[in-house]
Amino acid sequence: MSQVNWNNYACRDFYDELMAAPGQPRESAGELCNMLARFSAEELAERKTAAEIAIRTMGITFTVYSEGAMIDRAWPFDIVPRIIPTNEWRKTEAGLKQRVQALNLFIDDLYHDQKVIKDKVLPAEVLAQSVNFRPQCVGINPPHGVWAHVCGSDLVRDGDGTLYVLEDNLRIPSGVSYMLENRNVTKRVLPELFASGKILPVDDYVAQLYDMLASMSPRPGDDPQIVVLTPGIYNSAYFEHAYLAQQMGVELVQGSDLLVDDDDVVYMRTVE
Known part of the structure; x- marks a missing residue:
């Protein structure tokens, strides 16, 4: 007996990414x-259990701060994946790239001509009151004009299914390691989905991240020294810090591991 009878599926008053109507899955x-x-209730339960075991075995956790205590919990995982059609993703991808470029131009303007203030697009008092604005950076020209190297944009769907950006996380974007591990777990528990080869890969993210960071080196052509800076093992995103450092093959360091010498160069302490 099947676990799911889509004819009995209740479509509620919101955009359902899976079903257009009872018994009518969306094309994608x-x-x-x-x-x-086609799965029986027992088989579906077995695959759910397999996912939970994989998550524990892989050590995918996040830290919850509750009443002064720090508790490591296993990453919650839904074995039913979200399907985003290719045409929708291509449009979203292009928009996000444009958005990151616009954000970098915005930051660059704030530290240079401040046309956005002169044209009264942004009130001057907003910038003056911002604790994140760094006067020390005024006039600085970072490599390639890139101020925000990684952006984590939170996407939400409206009632009609349109995707919108809820917010852009530029200072501390996090979560990509969970996305990568989610894909790995999904491949384990639902390998049938990937047999057709229609699903876009995400495996090259870490390589792209490394190449992007390397391109920011002030000494093009040299072997860049890249590190992942973490507050430590008690930080809620420590799993991600350790994961990305390990995947990129770079050092995982804390602030105490770094120093700026008299030549204004950042050095990493060693045990030697």
């Missing part, structure tokens, strides 16, 4: 819905 989710309908 048809293959997934057909596969799930």
Whole structure:
């Protein structure tokens, strides 16, 4: 007996990414819905258990701060993946790239001509009251004009299914390691989904991150010294810090591991 009968599926008053109506999967989710309908309740439960075991084995955790205590918890994982159609993703991808470029131009303007203030697009008092504005950076020209090297944009869907950006995380973008591990777990528990080869890969993210950081080196052509800076093991995102450092093959350091010498160069302390 099947675990899922899509004819009895209740579509509520919000945009459902899986079903257009009871018994009618959205075009992009048809293959997934057909596969799930073939699973028995026991098989679905077994795959859910397999995902939980994989997460524990891989050590995928996040820290919860509660009543002064720090508790490591396993990453919550839904074995039913979200399907984003290719045409929708291409449009979203192009928009996000444009958005990151605009954000970098905005920051660059704040530290140079401040046209956005002169043209009264941004009130001067907003900048004056910002604790994140660094006067020491005025006039600085970072490599390639890039101030924000990584951006974590939170996406939400409106009632009609349109994707919007809720916020852009530029200072401390986090979460990508969980996305990468989610994909790995999904491949383990639902390998049938990947048999067709229609799913876009995400495996090259770490290599792209490394190449981007290396391109920012002030000494092009040299072997850049890249590190991942972490507050330490008690930080809620420590799993991600350790994961990215390990995947990129770079050092994981804390602030106490670094020093700025008289030549204004940042050095990493060693045990030697």
